[in-house]
Amino acid sequence: MNHSNRPRAFLCRRFTPAVEAALHERFILSINDDDSILAPARIVALAQGCEVLFVSATESVTAEVIAALAPTLRIVATLSVGHDHIDLAAAREAGVQVLHTPDVLSDACAEIALMLLLNACRRGFEADRLVRSGAWQGWAPTQLLGVGLVGKRLGIFGMGRIGRAIAHRAQAFGLAIHYHNRSRLEPALEAGATYHPTLEAMLAHSDILMIAAPGAPALKGVFNAQRLGRLPRGAVVVNISRGDLVDDEALIAALQSGQVRGAGLDVFANEPRVHPGYRDLDNVFLSPHIGSATHETRDAMGWLLIDGIAALQSGRAPDNLLR
Numbered sequence: 667m668n669h670s671n672r673p674r675a676f677l678c679r680r681f682t683p684a685v686e687a688a689l690h691e692r693f694i695l696s697i698n699d700d701d702s703i704l705a706p707a708r709i710v711a712l713a714q715g716c717e718v719l720f721v722s723a724t725e726s727v728t729a730e731v732i733a734a735l736a737p738t739l740r741i742v743a744t745l746s747v748g749h750d751h752i753d754l755a756a757a758r759e760a761g762v763q764v765l766h767t768p769d770v771l772s773d774a775c776a777e778i779a780l781m782l783l784l785n786a787c788r789r790g791f792e793a794d795r796l797v798r799s800g801a802w803q804g805w806a807p808t809q810l811l812g813v814g815l816v817g818k819r820l821g822i823f824g825m826g827r828i829g830r831a832i833a834h835r836a837q838a839f840g841l842a843i844h845y846h847n848r849s850r851l852e853p854a855l856e857a858g859a860t861y862h863p864t865l866e867a868m869l870a871h872s873d874i875l876m877i878a879a880p881g882a883p884a885l886k887g888v889f890n891a892q893r894l895g896r897l898p899r900g901a902v903v904v905n906i907s908r909g910d911l912v913d914d915e916a917l918i919a920a921l922q923s924g925q926v927r928g929a930g931l932d933v934f935a936n937e938p939r940v941h942p943g944y945r946d947l948d949n950v951f952l953s954p955h956i957g958s959a960t961h962e963t964r965d966a967m968g969w970l971l972i973d974g975i976a977a978l979q980s981g982r983a984p985d986n987l988l989r
């Protein structure tokens with residue numbers, strides 16, 4: 667690219683060094699150097715005049731942000747597969763194209779899903795804390811007994827790319843896969859999993875519930891007391907999707923009553939705030955939204971955005987363009 671006509675871009679968060687170096691080559695780049703989470707008004711103030719706005723799931727790209735930047739803004743590129751933080755209708759109306767990062771993070775997210783699942787089933791938090799505390803008295807026949815996976819049923823809510831990557835790994839642990847999705851998958855993609863046309867039916871068949879559907883306003887609070895009550899008593903709940911799919915009060919009550927034996931949560935409503943009720947419970951394994959946090963994946967997510975922008979600049983519609 668001719669450096670004299672590089673487009674102006676604003677980077678709301680720090681990306682990996684390799685990706686930032688590539689962005690400097692291609693754009694006149696301004697960066698939110700301290701990597702703080704920017705409120706919409708700050709984005710508007712800092713990104714004036716940019717053609718490309720790089721965000722992540724922590725920035726709300728509201729209709730107001732889009733309208734304020736619309737005179738120059740052409741592309742919003744989010745370093746996330748989720749796009750519930752972007753007002754797509756407003757972007758469409760303003761002629762702003764939106765790119766995201768599907769596929770490249772599915773394996774990393776599936777790994778974290780299994781990490782949470784294993785820790786929730788095998789009491790990872792309590793085990794770690796016992797060793798660190800110095801109170802461990804040695805091996806004991808009934809110490810920290812968890813729940814084994816072989817022969818158990820894993821109910822996956824959301825059988826997209828990430829859900830399928832989880833199912834593939836979970837089968838190797840001997841779990842039988844059940845799923846609920848908007849529509850049934852082709853047999854080749856289903857790979858032996860059992861489809862349930864209703865969420866309620868899947869819940870009744872889930873010793874472990876894996877929440878892997880994309881975040882969406884319509885799914886807010888879908889896992890409420892009534893639905894958690896459909897799970898077999900002593901089930902395990904894992905969430906790698908968005909925190910607001912779960913009614914926190916209901917899950918905390920279910921964890922206290924034993925209706926849910928344990929949970930593994932990587933996402934929370936109102937991040938970075940975490941409902942204090944979770945912090946008081948031993949049977950929850952918590953991680954700070956690190957589903958896609960590997961060096962390889964964060965680089966790949968950045969390259970995918972860069973390639974997508976290059977495609978748009980040459981008049982092509984890349985696969986990671988949201989419509």
Ligand code: DGY
Pocket residue numbers: 722723724745746747748749771957958
């Ligand atoms: C995603 O890609 O949507 C992850 O949740 C990180 O934001």
